[in-house]
Amino acid sequence: MRKKLTPLLEWGTLLITTGLVCFFLVVILWDLVSKGASSLSWNFVSSLPTQGMTSGGILPAITGTVLLTMITALVAAPFGVSCAIYLNEYAADNWLTRLIRASIRNLAGVPSIIYGLFGLALFVQGLQMGTSLLSAGLTLGLLSLPYIIITTEEALRRIPASTREAALAVGATQFESIRDVVVPSAMPGMLTGLVLTLSRAAGETAPILFTGVAFYINNPSGYLNQEFMALPYHLYMLSTQHQAIEAVRPLAYGTALVLLIVVFLLNLTAFYIRYKYSKNE
């Protein structure tokens, strides 16, 4: 009797929790779509905000977020991937390596507002970059670094030793084996980690708060040395700081929807890249 009940119970619990998670997801999505869809239009995504942001579009916030994410990727990906390759392929398994690894894991747990303060101290003031797209991108890059290192190392770890040995056995150096065989094999996993990290970074508000994001600018963001608008901050402003909160509510939902779409597109890219790689395998 017990033998029969337990699997049913386990199965049921799993089903219910999964269902619950999906339920909330659907509710949130539905709420966003039903309240935000009406403000979505070509004009909304392609024009500047007007009349104290009570009308017009959110183009600067979109370009700001896209550019910011690109800078984050350019900063974090090369360093993060190199670091992960070093840790997983070259570093000896000793206390120092373990300490470094533990520190990286801890860094991944540091609240993002701390990164914001750090960016303010280092980039904005220390290095005299001012509040700018570059300062904010570098700050987000730092925030993303530990995640990229962790996910890349995870992807590299999944490649079996026999794959590395295959290259060594035909006369490849360790570097050649990593460059030509290990990294290409780990690429789908690495890219997934990268894109998930970036889509998280794209939605961050705290790290850019002190480092360069602006409430309002009257041109499409795009200068490294100037302040910029970003979707998550715009959303935050519209929903908490605006003088006519009720009036701009549909715009806030619209912004949220656009942010969600941007993140979704990023994830779609990851999916597509993985699909292409798996076809070539």
Added chain:
Amino acid sequence: MSNDLVKLSAKGVNLWFGNKQVLKNISVDFEPNKVTALIGPSGCGKSTLLRAFNRMHDLSPDARIEGKFMLENQDLYEKGLSVTQLRRRIGMVFQKANPFPKSIYENINYGLKINDIPKAERPGIIENALRESYIWEEVKDELEKPATRLSGGQQQRLCIARTVALRPEVILMDEPCSALDPLSTLKIEELIVKLKKDFTIVIVTHNMQQAQRVADKTVFMYLGEIIEEGQTKDMFANPKNELTANYVKGHFG
């Protein structure tokens, strides 16, 4: 050492992983253009010995090796010797087929490329290697297909082709058929017998029948030591040591 009858040899070899001694005072010679089988129960150190010859332990920091390994007159652990050059002279085929995540063609081309073989010569070498490995007829129309789509037996023959393409002098094979079905196994065994015309082959195998089918000589190992070696026929017909006798009769494994 420069005996015409010795291609590859180990002398007085001890090997430890950490504190654990895995090879104990191993001395063994492999004759040119012969197939030598390494047999013995699981964990007795066959793979470890095989991998010492092409210096696959170089990357495991906890491996410590004593003794002398020679390829003809070349000390394989000589200071300053290029390991990549050495591995080109001593090729290896692994237990589980491990093609590169590239096309069939690229799988062979890669080794040629990193060994600086002129581009113009490569297509010929690749075709020849695939023919020698008896896989050409099966793949000639789909050389651009990812190698991982091949069957297990085809993948292993491709791995052999990848190895022979570099014209090594010795080919080390670590249980190359252990993951294959009987038909693929048979094909690879035929291939091994044909390849000895051009190469010296050392093959680790679990399979007594396989050793008898392909090997001229057989070496029996037990707990890190060589217990007995000799002509395969003699060894299976009249094992001198009791352990060997029990093992080849399948009493333990």
